[in-house]
Amino acid sequence: MSALKGTALITGASTGIGAVYADRLAKRGYNLILVARNEERLSEAAARLKSTGRKIETIQADLTRKEDVERVAERLSTDPTITALVNNAGLGSAGKLLDSKIDDLESMIYLNVTALTRLALAALPGFVTRKNGLLINIASVVALAPDLLNGTYSGTKAYVVNFTQALKNEVEDKGVTVQVVLPGATATPFWDKAGRAVEDLPSEIVMTAEDMVDASLAGLDQHELITIPSLPDVADWDRLDAARRVLGPNLSRQKPAARYGIQR
Numbered sequence: 189m190s191a192l193k194g195t196a197l198i199t200g201a202s203t204g205i206g207a208v209y210a211d212r213l214a215k216r217g218y219n220l221i222l223v224a225r226n227e228e229r230l231s232e233a234a235a236r237l238k239s240t241g242r243k244i245e246t247i248q249a250d251l252t253r254k255e256d257v258e259r260v261a262e263r264l265s266t267d268p269t270i271t272a273l274v275n276n277a278g279l280g281s282a283g284k285l286l287d288s289k290i291d292d293l294e295s296m297i298y299l300n301v302t303a304l305t306r307l308a309l310a311a312l313p314g315f316v317t318r319k320n321g322l323l324i325n326i327a328s329v330v331a332l333a334p335d336l337l338n339g340t341y342s343g344t345k346a347y348v349v350n351f352t353q354a355l356k357n358e359v360e361d362k363g364v365t366v367q368v369v370l371p372g373a374t375a376t377p378f379w380d381k382a383g384r385a386v387e388d389l390p391s392e393i394v395m396t397a398e399d400m401v402d403a404s405l406a407g408l409d410q411h412e413l414i415t416i417p418s419l420p421d422v423a424d425w426d427r428l429d430a431a432r433r434v435l436g437p438n439l440s441r442q443k444p445a446a447r448y449g450i451q452r
Contacts, residue, residue: 190217194271197221202229204376206276208401214240225250251303252295261310272322273311275304300344319363369404370416
């Protein structure tokens, strides 16, 4: 058994990607705090993980509710044994924007953006003080493809990428590791909640949650900030990121571009 590395708090930990992260991090030496909405599934997940020999705690919380987010954030900000946070809980939507219920979209934005931000910023000050911590934020490849699913979901995941990139600049020399993972289609209960059966997707684009998490942890071991588990050649991402940086000097200038023909 690996030496104890502290405690990892994982949101959305009862099924899918979160449940696999719980298993893998336990095997890597972490005790676990599992956070999810469904208490029965939480108990089942904790029972499955007993064989790891780690200490397992569960917190039932609906992270679309501010009071539940604040309760988990309080634990993150006051428990010095917590050394890792996996911000995995999230909602998606495969429906058209004009057919969507605005309350559903608002809940998705709250969970995917506000709750994730609150929990990350609750954990990070302690990580920085102790010069030890790991933050993994789960985004999605649709952060790079706003034409897929719908723009609200992809927008929340683009936020997660931007947020994590900015955090790296603030904590990289303070003993804290951050990573953002961009899964493609993954075989989890996510799709049922998003309104599209995973069985309807082409099988060649659907990865198992186990493969997704194992690849992401391999990326973590390789010190990747951005991990795209299905991407064959990381040079493709490097070129995209380089193109973005080339735009930088011209994104804000005193005069409109000459191509608009505006002369003063």
